[in-house]
Amino acid sequence: xxxxxxxxxxxxxxxxxxxxxxxxxxxxxxxxxxxxxxxxxxxxxxxxxxxxxxxxxxxxxxxxxxxxxxxxx
Numbered sequence: 001x002x003x004x005x006x007x008x009x010x011x012x013x014x015x016x017x018x019x020x021x022x023x024x025x026x027x028x029x030x031x032x033x034x035x036x037x038x039x040x041x042x043x044x045x046x047x048x049x050x051x052x053x054x055x056x057x058x059x060x061x062x063x064x065x066x067x068x069x070x071x072x073x
Contacts, residue, residue, distance in 0.1 A: 036064065
């Protein structure tokens with residue numbers, strides 16, 4: 001959260017997609033998505049018996065990734 005690091009595979013696959021991957025990850029950094037995802041976890045822990053609350057972290061993550069992909073494309 002304080003020093004974000006991007007780890008990439010070293011096998012050389014997808015070299016043509018690398019600029020898009022980097023833009024996508026940069027959007028996560030600009031939008032400060034990591035703290036937003038961390039805030040969804042206490043909601044899940046507080047309401048752990050609610051089935052909708054257990055899906056909150058997955059839904060937040062999917063929405064964040066979709067927003068970043070749309071901004072890149």
